[in-house]
Amino acid sequence: EDKVVQSPLSLVVHEGDTVTLNCSYEVTNFRSLLWYKQEKKAPTFLFMLTSSGIEKKSGRLSSILDKKELFSILNITATQTGDSAVYLCAVEATETSGSRLTFGEGTQLTVNP
Amino acid sequence: NAGVTQTPKFRILKIGQSMTLQCAQDMNHNYMYWYRQDPGMGLKLIYYSVGAGITDKGEVPNGYNVSRSTTEDFPLRLELAAPSQTSVYFCASSYLSNEQFFGPGTRLTVL
Numbered sequence: 361e362d363k364v365v366q367s368p369l370s371l372v373v374h375e376g377d378t379v380t381l382n383c384s385y386e387v388t389n390f391r392s393l394l395w396y397k398q399e400k401k402a403p404t405f406l407f408m409l410t411s412s413g414i415e416k417k418s419g420r421l422s423s424i425l426d427k428k429e430l431f432s433i434l435n436i437t438a439t440q441t442g443d444s445a446v447y448l449c450a451v452e453a454t455e456t457s458g459s460r461l462t463f464g465e466g467t468q469l470t471v472n473p
Numbered sequence: 474n475a476g477v478t479q480t481p482k483f484r485i486l487k488i489g490q491s492m493t494l495q496c497a498q499d500m501n502h503n504y505m506y507w508y509r510q511d512p513g514m515g516l517k518l519i520y521y522s523v524g525a526g527i528t529d530k531g532e533v534p535n536g537y538n539v540s541r542s543t544t545e546d547f548p549l550r551l552e553l554a555a556p557s558q559t560s561v562y563f564c565a566s567s568y569l570s571n572e573q574f575f576g577p578g579t580r581l582t583v584l
Contacts, residue, residue, distance in 0.1 A: 450516075
């Protein structure tokens with residue numbers, strides 16, 4: 361059974377802090393790992409990672425994948441109150457009929473002013 | 474493009490009632506998915522479809538049914554609603570099988 365574990369489950373920081381969110385996984389036939397941001401609505405896509413060691417960046421957010429150690433991290437620098445959300449990690453695995461995503465439980469990030 | 478649309482936004486059911494949650498996408502995506510998200514939890518896959526006429530079970534399919542007669546539509550059916558099905562339901566679609574686009578969700582309460 362595919363498994364995705366995120367840590368910490370919740371995190372409270374002050375504006376300007378840097379945070380690191382973790383995602384470890386155990387899947388058969390790994391294909392990609394995705395990060396989503398979920399505010400009080402549907403998740404929105406942040407990054408997709410397929411290769412080890414290549415950092416993806418978007419503004420203050422960045423993410424990297426380690427396929428040997430089976431984990432990914434999401435970094436947010438100079439946090440702002442608008443970064444408060446649940447961050448979801450999902451892993452795609454291939455199957456005979458296609459592939460599908462397995463989601464972790466998410467990390468609830470709260471950024472206080 | 475409207476993207477992924479879901480109806481209704483909210484619904485309250487009594488135990489044993491049935492209903493269909495509607496999902497449609499206008500992006501010509503082959504892949505469509507239904508997830509449920511319980512409070513404070515991650516998304517759990519209920520059913521998915523890789524194309525019209527093809528559906529498959531996800532992690533938590535019991536108590537639900539789906540059909541995919543067209544590329545655009547992927548309705549989720551609850552036959553005998555139970556309190557354990559109180560949740561927020563998200564439909565998603567993707568062109569390939571990774572970057573998924575989500576609908577706004579349906580909040581269902583079963584009393």
